[in-house]
Amino acid sequence: MAAKILLVEDDAQIAFIVKETLEEKDYEVTWATTGLEGLEDFKLVQYDLVLIDLMLPEMDGYSLCNSYPFPQTVAIHFGLFAESFNFSLFHIMENQRQH
Secondary structure, eight states, X not given: OOOEEEEEOSOHHHHHHHHHHHHHTTOEEEEESXXXXXXXXXXXXXXXXXXXXXXXXXXXXXXXXXTSOOOTTSEEEEXXXXXXXXXXXXXXXXXXXXX
């Protein structure tokens, strides 16, 4: 079963690259463009990982995390930086698959 990832990112170019890269690795990705949209998506589906940009329309990443009691079983990664994305995200997800 593919891990479910919620991507909350308002920059379409970044979101496209991240989403496509993850889907190539067989992850199931839902993309939300605002903090409020991300919050609503999270309430509907049980995600394994949430990737949250810090500066978002309607609700920033910090407010998003403070507005809902995310379960401890969900990994949350703040800020999508292209240089750290490939290493840190895949390292986290591969470790989760092995356990």
